[in-house]
Amino acid sequence: MASRLAWQALSLLLLLTVWHLAARLVPAATLPPPGAVGVVLVRALVHGDLGHHLAITLGRVAVAFVLSLTVGTGLGVALGRLPLLDRVFDGWVVFFLNLPALVTAILCFVWFGLTEGAALAAVALNKIPSVVVTVREGARTLDPGYRDLARVYRFGGWRTLRHVVLPQLAPYLMVAARSGLALIWKIVLVVELLGRSDGIGFKLHLFFQNFDVAGILAYSLAFILVVQAIELLLLAPLDRKASAWRD
Numbered sequence: 323m324a325s326r327l328a329w330q331a332l333s334l335l336l337l338l339t340v341w342h343l344a345a346r347l348v349p350a351a352t353l354p355p356p357g358a359v360g361v362v363l364v365r366a367l368v369h370g371d372l373g374h375h376l377a378i379t380l381g382r383v384a385v386a387f388v389l390s391l392t393v394g395t396g397l398g399v400a401l402g403r404l405p406l407l408d409r410v411f412d413g414w415v416v417f418f419l420n421l422p423a424l425v426t427a428i429l430c431f432v433w434f435g436l437t438e439g440a441a442l443a444a445v446a447l448n449k450i451p452s453v454v455v456t457v458r459e460g461a462r463t464l465d466p467g468y469r470d471l472a473r474v475y476r477f478g479g480w481r482t483l484r485h486v487v488l489p490q491l492a493p494y495l496m497v498a499a500r501s502g503l504a505l506i507w508k509i510v511l512v513v514e515l516l517g518r519s520d521g522i523g524f525k526l527h528l529f530f531q532n533f534d535v536a537g538i539l540a541y542s543l544a545f546i547l548v549v550q551a552i553e554l555l556l557l558a559p560l561d562r563k564a565s566a567w568r569d
Contacts, residue, residue, distance in 0.1 A: 354536040363540040371525075372544055379514065379521040379545065382438075383507045386445035391502060393446070394453025395495065401454065402461020419451040423509045427516050436517040445509045452505070453498045460494030500557055507549055 338356050345355040354362075366372035401408040401415070427444040434440035488495075514523025522545050529537035 351533070352535065354539065359536055359539045359543065362536045363544055366537075366540060367544070372541065375520055375522050375525050375541075376544060376548065379507070379510055379523065380548065382442060382445070382510050382514075382521065383503075386442050386449065386506050386510065387499075387502055389442065390446045390449035390453055390506065391495075391499060394450040394498065395457050395491075397450070398454040398457025399461045399491075402458040403464075408458070415451050415454055418447065419455065421448070423448045423512055424516075427509075427513045431517045438518075441510075441513045441518055444513050445506055448509050449502050449506050453502060456494050456498040456501070457491065460491045464490050496557070496560070500553070503549060503552065503557070507545065511545075 341353075341356050345353045350358065363372070401411060423444075426448050427441075430440040430444040430447070434443070510521070511523035511526065514521035515527045518524055522541050525541050526538055529535075529541070
């Protein structure tokens with residue numbers, strides 16, 4: 323773990339070095355150096371509205387994440403365990419998997435108005451198909467021997483789900499969760515840019531109108547750091563705990 327963090331720190335240092343060197347070759351308004359962006363970031367966090375908009379975007383990401391993971395997992399298990407259902411709805415999965423996020427967001431806002439529900443629905447609808455595909459593959463590989471053993475010992479539905487099904491699905495759920503977190507926050511920014519009056523995406527739209535590259539980079543960097551913290555402090559430990567039964 324320590325070695326991995328050291329390599330990540332070294333990689334980040336290399337990225338900052340390349341960024342600094344590239345910033346020296348172009349005007350500051352086009353690509354501000356890391357130090358200038360850091361100043362904007364700290365100022366926005368201490369004296370500006372970064373915290374407010376960051377919290378709003380994180381809330382939307384959390385709701386859409388839980389919604390898409392819950393619905394996608396249920397559908398994925400159903401399609402993976404019921405071949406007839408999978409054959410009937412596989413075309414649906416492929417269709418929605420290839421539907422651009424921008425199209426979904428626009429349609430949701432047109433159909434349901436510029437509301438919070440429409441924004442969350444647009445994000446969830448874009449992520450659910452990829453969760454379905456991932457979990458479906460896991461459901462197809464469930465070991466029937468464990469299921470038969472649970473039946474012999476009369477585990478019941480809940481205990482079978484908890485002690486037999488979910489441990490085997492854990493790697494697939496973690497893949498869906500990690501890819502979901504990386505994708506959902508990007509879709510949330512697009513949705514906020516199109517139809518919300520708050521959030522990081524809304525602020526990026528304002529910075530774009532003013533050609534404020536430092537503001538764009540500062541607010542984007544703030545959210546990237548938060549998502550990375552969630553990965554290191556929540557998802558990575560959860561992944562280790564969920565995989566402990568294999569050791």
